[in-house]
């Protein structure tokens with residue numbers, strides 16, 4: 001079995017190669033280590049290997065990990081990437097640094113209201129539903145600008161860009177086609193929002209296509225930490 005350190009090296013070189021192939025500088029692609037369902041020990045191993053950015057999907061699990069690591073390692077950056085129920089926004093606002101999965105104004109408003117004023121603004125992305133009816137999460141393309149305008153007026157949020165989770169596709173060309181509308185929208189919106197610099201797309205199975213499609217942040221779980229075991233959770 002490969003160690004998490006070796007997996008980090010392997011994924012980093014995959015990012016380098018994918019960037020090089022499309023003429024991009026690899027420093028423009030950040031690696032977010034998705035540690036959902038993984039134990040403290042796995043995260044500690046990634047930290048030991050020098051990694052600092054972690055993504056979590058479940059509020060309580062993520063908050064428990066943040067509280068565990070903050071005193072030990074205050075320079076970590078925690079990203080909430082899972083679906084958000086509007087009655088669960090407070091712990092997200094009080095603990096995380098980033099949120100990738102904002103898809104409606106009610107959630108954005110609550111996050112801004114509940115963000116403690118002694119913390120930096122929450123760095124947020126709007127999640128776009130790029131797969132149409134096939135997926136429940138995410139804002140439609142028609143509604144994104146209105147939501148972006150609202151977020152821009154919220155004092156404790158900083159709008160940094162867009163995120164998507166397309167339907168899984170094995171085929172590279174199909175992956176490219178799935179990412180294309182979001183990268184076009186990102187390019188277009190960058191002109192209107194000064195702090196717009198983050199396009200969060202790409203997971204273990206489609207990171208090469210995401211990088212070729214101008215992703216600036218890939219969210220990688222399985223390729224770093226191995227397959228997930230959901231049997232303890234009863235949710236996915």
Ligand SMILES: *Cc1c(COP(=O)(O)O)cnc(C)c1O
Pocket residue numbers: 034036057081082165203204205219220221222223
């Ligand atoms: C689980 C998850 C990932 C990581 O997926 P892998 O295929 O394990 O790399 C990335 N993004 C989101 C939103 C996730 O829920």
